[in-house]
Amino acid sequence: MNVKQRADAVGTFRYIEVQLMETAAYWTPITPQMEVKVMLGRHIWDFAQHADWLGKRTFELRQAEHYTRRPGDDYHQLLEQMKQAEGVEERLTLLYDITIPGLIRRYERYLEETDRLLDGPTVLVIERIVPELRRQISDAHALRAEIGLKTTDATDFRNREAAIASVVAA
Amino acid sequence: MTELDPQLFTEPPARDERFEIKQTWSEMTNMWADDGTMLIEFMHRQMNEEVNGLEIAARNLTDFPDAPWELRLAIARQCWDESRHVNAFRRCFEARGGEIGMFPVMNFEYRMIMAIPSLIGRLAVQNRSFEAAGIQAIREAIEHAQHDPDVAALLDAQLADEIQHVRYANRWIESLIRSNPRYALDVVRAVAQANRAFPMIAGEAAMHLELDDQIRTEAGFADAPAAPA
Numbered sequence: 001m002n003v004k005q006r007a008d009a010v011g012t013f014r015y016i017e018v019q020l021m022e023t024a025a026y027w028t029p030i031t032p033q034m035e036v037k038v039m040l041g042r043h044i045w046d047f048a049q050h051a052d053w054l055g056k057r058t059f060e061l062r063q064a065e066h067y068t069r070r071p072g073d074d075y076h077q078l079l080e081q082m083k084q085a086e087g088v089e090e091r092l093t094l095l096y097d098i099t100i101p102g103l104i105r106r107y108e109r110y111l112e113e114t115d116r117l118l119d120g121p122t123v124l125v126i127e128r129i130v131p132e133l134r135r136q137i138s139d140a141h142a143l144r145a146e147i148g149l150k151t152t153d154a155t156d157f158r159n160r161e162a163a164i165a166s167v168v169a170a
Numbered sequence: 171m172t173e174l175d176p177q178l179f180t181e182p183p184a185r186d187e188r189f190e191i192k193q194t195w196s197e198m199t200n201m202w203a204d205d206g207t208m209l210i211e212f213m214h215r216q217m218n219e220e221v222n223g224l225e226i227a228a229r230n231l232t233d234f235p236d237a238p239w240e241l242r243l244a245i246a247r248q249c250w251d252e253s254r255h256v257n258a259f260r261r262c263f264e265a266r267g268g269e270i271g272m273f274p275v276m277n278f279e280y281r282m283i284m285a286i287p288s289l290i291g292r293l294a295v296q297n298r299s300f301e302a303a304g305i306q307a308i309r310e311a312i313e314h315a316q317h318d319p320d321v322a323a324l325l326d327a328q329l330a331d332e333i334q335h336v337r338y339a340n341r342w343i344e345s346l347i348r349s350n351p352r353y354a355l356d357v358v359r360a361v362a363q364a365n366r367a368f369p370m371i372a373g374e375a376a377m378h379l380e381l382d383d384q385i386r387t388e389a390g391f392a393d394a395p396a397a398p399a
Contacts, residue, residue: 021231021246028228028249029183029280034221034256034270041224041253044231048246055239066239 001114007061009110010122011069012168014054016079016103017129018068021047023083023095031088035147039139046132053125060121071167078161093152096140100133102161107133172197178367179281183225188271189218195375199273209318210268217259218275224252226283226296234289241289244338251331258324265320278371282364290346290353291360297339299364302389305332306379333389340390 001009024040024047031037055066070076082094107126116123143149172193185191192198198215201208227248234242260270283296308329315322346353369376381391 022235025228025231025246025249029225032184032186034186034189037221037224038253038256041228041249041256044228045246045250048243052239052243 001119003061006114006119006122007058007063007067008069009168010054010061010125011058011063011067012071013103013107013110013126014051014058014066015068015070016075016167017047017051017054019079019083020095020099020103021051023079026083027091031091033088033147033149035143036088036092036149039143042139043136046136050129050132053128057122057125070169072164072169074160075164075167078157078164081157087152089149090152090154092140092144092149093154094157096137097151098154098158098161100137104130104133106167174278174281174370175367178285178363178370179278180284181281182277183222183280185275185277190271190274192274192276193278194370195276195372197274198276200375206266209321210263210266211273213259213263213321214268214270214273215275217256217263217270218277219279220252220255220259222277222279223296223301224249224256225280226292227252229280229284230289230292237289238342241338241342244342248335248338251335255328255331258328262318262321262324276371278367282367282371285367286360286363288353288356288360290343291356291363293339293343294357295360295364297335298343299361301332301339302336302381302385302391303379305329305336305385305389306381308332309382309385333385336389336391 021044024044028037028040028044031040051066055068058067059065061067071079078099082091082099085091085094107130111123111126114122144151174193182191199211201211227245230237230245231242231249237245279296279300283292286292286295308325312322312325312329315325343353343357347357381389385391
């Protein structure tokens with residue numbers, strides 16, 4: 001990867017983190033369970049911080065500060081579909097069982113593909129983000145057990161997410 | 171149950187079946203004799219107000235995607251602060267035998283603020299007015315909570331967070347008006363709308379809280395226009 005390709009990838013990750021922030025925020029008043037609202041409140045701040053760290057990095061990669069790049073249409077459609085999920089169980093399944101694990105895989109793939117010496121500052125940012133995303137998954141699993149929420153069948157969404165090789169638009 | 175004017179109050183936020191919702195202060199469980207239940211009721215009510223604060227901040231993120239990023243970042247932080255306050259109040263009343271749903275709650279704050287169409291107007295009413303009045307009330311409550319160290323600790327921490335929420339709103343209101351003086355009209359409209367709506371909820375229970383000088387300075391009021399009542 002060259003600097004421009006790194007900036008495009010980081011700007012795309014930023015777009016996704018902002019979308020996740022907005023999705024969690026959108027769900028907060030329309031989801032009945034107070035405990036879920038509380039968890040989303042914490043995660044809204046996580047996503048915002050990730051977007052902020054990534055946005056500062058794009059400037060170092062010779063783009064505007066908070067350079068943000070929309071992902072490919074197929075991935076963008078998944079994010080939009082997730083936001084419109086009906087009911088708390090479907091919302092939590094799509095976000096914490098599919099989208100966030102998929103995002104972690106994409107961050108890890110970036111770490112494998114970039115030069116960890118030349119691109120050290122991006123590596124540092126991603127290595128801060130990934131444990132937080134894992135903690136969010138744990139939060140959601142624990143909460144579902146605590147208040148008795150089930151997972152839903154989201155096979156189609158899962159398959160479509162897995163089929164997208166790269167989120168970075170051509 | 172009282173019906174609220176849809177021009178001044180939007181649809182309510184979602185609540186699960188544990189909660190009994192009331193519209194006005196007079197419909198709430200307002201206790202004066204204190205056998206310990208009054209504190210539980212107060213904290214239960216505060217918990218739901220913090221949920222309202224979280225929901226308002228969340229809507230400010232979704233309703234205004236083009237707001238400056240630094241402002242959105244501050245709003246996102248407020249979401250986490252309010253969600254921590256929810257759990258903090260819950261912890262305190264559950265330690266005293268309270269349970270969620272023991273008392274009715276109101277969601278007027280969310281319904282009032284969501285009826286305001288501009289972000290600067292929402293910040294002026296929610297952060298600069300409601301939260302500013304709240305921090306003065308918290309400050310006074312701390313003095314009465316010395317026999318309840320967990321409550322005093324909660325209020326002390328909450329006070330610091332709420333000052334930050336008022337401060338960022340003051341900074342952004344000032345900055346936005348400086349960038350475009352027409353924003354001042356949005357503030358005036360929002361405050362006027364809130365001044366029509368709030369008496370419908372509070373009735374005769376409405377109180378005017380004056381901010382003391384230290385709070386005004388810490389919360390960034392010192393160089394700002396006078397806070398709306």
